[in-house]
Amino acid sequence: MRIKNLLFLMILVLLGSFAWGASKLVILSPHNEAHRREITNAFTQYYKLKYKTDIQIEWMDQGGGSDIMRYIKSEYKNKPRGIGVDLMFGGGIDPYLELGSMGLLQPCKIAPSVLKQIPRDIHGIPIYDNQYRWYGTALAGFGILKNNIVSQRLGLPAVRTWQDLTNPKLQGWISSADPRHSGSVHMMYEIILQAYGWEKGWEIITQMGGNIKSFTQSASNTPTEVGMGNAAYGLCIDTYAWSQIAKVGRSKMSFILPSGVTVINPDGIGVLKGAPNISAAKAFVEFSLSPSAQKLLMLPAGSPQGPKQFDLYRMAVIPGLYTTLGQQSQIPVNPFQLKSVLKYDTVKGARRYSLLNDMIGALVIDSHKELGEAWSSVKGTPKARGIGRPPLTEAQAMALAEKMKNDPQLRNKMISQWTVFARNKYRTYKK
Numbered sequence: 001m002r003i004k005n006l007l008f009l010m011i012l013v014l015l016g017s018f019a020w021g022a023s024k025l026v027i028l029s030p031h032n033e034a035h036r037r038e039i040t041n042a043f044t045q046y047y048k049l050k051y052k053t054d055i056q057i058e059w060m061d062q063g064g065g066s067d068i069m070r071y072i073k074s075e076y077k078n079k080p081r082g083i084g085v086d087l088m089f090g091g092g093i094d095p096y097l098e099l100g101s102m103g104l105l106q107p108c109k110i111a112p113s114v115l116k117q118i119p120r121d122i123h124g125i126p127i128y129d130n131q132y133r134w135y136g137t138a139l140a141g142f143g144i145l146k147n148n149i150v151s152q153r154l155g156l157p158a159v160r161t162w163q164d165l166t167n168p169k170l171q172g173w174i175s176s177a178d179p180r181h182s183g184s185v186h187m188m189y190e191i192i193l194q195a196y197g198w199e200k201g202w203e204i205i206t207q208m209g210g211n212i213k214s215f216t217q218s219a220s221n222t223p224t225e226v227g228m229g230n231a232a233y234g235l236c237i238d239t240y241a242w243s244q245i246a247k248v249g250r251s252k253m254s255f256i257l258p259s260g261v262t263v264i265n266p267d268g269i270g271v272l273k274g275a276p277n278i279s280a281a282k283a284f285v286e287f288s289l290s291p292s293a294q295k296l297l298m299l300p301a302g303s304p305q306g307p308k309q310f311d312l313y314r315m316a317v318i319p320g321l322y323t324t325l326g327q328q329s330q331i332p333v334n335p336f337q338l339k340s341v342l343k344y345d346t347v348k349g350a351r352r353y354s355l356l357n358d359m360i361g362a363l364v365i366d367s368h369k370e371l372g373e374a375w376s377s378v379k380g381t382p383k384a385r386g387i388g389r390p391p392l393t394e395a396q397a398m399a400l401a402e403k404m405k406n407d408p409q410l411r412n413k414m415i416s417q418w419t420v421f422a423r424n425k426y427r428t429y430k431k
Contacts, residue, residue, distance in 0.1 A: 065183020082274020
């Protein structure tokens, strides 16, 4: 009798484990804790109401969007059929284009009633994939966060564009995260290259790098640095900028969307190949694009239909909400009505995503000490322009990007060569 009871209990445990596994959703995301908690709270209620069962969300933290991409690629090398993760959520658009081209995203066509509210693109940039492998769940703007008090007290020059950040008077007063750990910061460096061209873009990136005080690990550190006055300007995504301005005050801080070179970029979501819980993953995608979820992004915490505890400061992908919500919205701009928006090449950005991170790492960040010393010697002189000379042309870089994706030895070799190139170059400018 005891043996039968024991077997019965074991069966119950196994059934319970099966049910528990079937009702869990595993998500890789760079979103902060506030965003995760609000989405978890809203989605679990939505899921319970619609499907009459509970759902658990397990958020996996692997750092920023660039870190998550490295993790996904590494895991799929060892587990090509699936890595035990259902969704990637956040990190811009370039990672999803790259994952899609690698066959690591699973098509997920959502209800037409949800999709019809969302345009196919914004200023030429797709909001969702024509093969339904990924969708933009929010829109992001990239710009420069300014500490008005610090810049006024120090008499620092005005900044309106990315190129203005190369002004020699700003040395030591700019903050940036490392793009190798942040998808949003990576996007800003890619924007600079596309806005100004390869040669001029590298000149700006390098000179700006000479002005940067230090590179932080996380994009969320930059608004804190600027808010505390440790930096006067910082490379910042809109949601972090607006959140910091709300804390400190609009008179003390401001956010600049660079004139003529602004890019509005979807912040994506995609179901990963071999997702363990494909039905719940699809439900999460549909929920994220629904008006109720989109309102959470724009409304203040505690308001009807808004988030419960935390302000999210994100731009919705449903154009009609900007009119419907009106003054209730915390978002100060309508991205669909912005002018002078850069025609961003998403395919190019995705193809060289990893290569650009490696180049910036070698040429600017890992050689930052040598760069800073060289910049101090030549800033404000005719020699300053040559300091940003890259080691290869754009055509060479695009060809090399494809080869490096599947050749770790070549990648390590090129990073080493670029680091040596940079340090030798900067030493010549110190003489």
